[in-house]
Amino acid sequence: MNRFLPFLLLFSLAGFAQQKSVYIINGREVDSAEMVGVKIKKIDVATGLRSTGMHERGGKRVLIVHLEDEQYNLFGIVTNERGKPIANAKVDTVQTDACGHFYLKGVKAGSRIMISRKGYADQFIDIYKRPDDLLTVQLRKK
Known part of the structure; x- marks a missing residue:
């Protein structure tokens, strides 16, 4: 069996x-x-x-x-609706750099990540598997 x-x-x-x-x-x-x-x-x-x-x-x-207990390192960029990078956006426990990039280490499968920046609507991403590429998150003005 x-x-x-x-x-x-x-x-x-x-x-x-x-x-x-x-x-x-x-x-x-x-x-x-x-x-x-x-x-x-x-x-x-x-x-x-x-x-x-x-x-x-x-x-x-x-x-x-129920997902496997896997962890991923995530790389990404936060942009506005026109595709321009957003600096200092909060992505879970880190902030984006001047070019809108972020890096999160050891994110568990099944995690929900919140992306926020003053003046923009919060965005949530659920991580179920290792992303195939750079994560791109687009925030919209409130």
């Missing part, structure tokens, strides 16, 4: 993808498009079958997923 559940969950995701589905990752509801490339925590089958949490809610199928 396979000791790990990731394949079971991936097959479940594939089956749900063709139906109206809701995905809950680390306690937050996400769009199915955000599920691409997500690494799922390895757990034994018996535990997985008890804790997967597949059920229906409001006519939609719900799959609850």
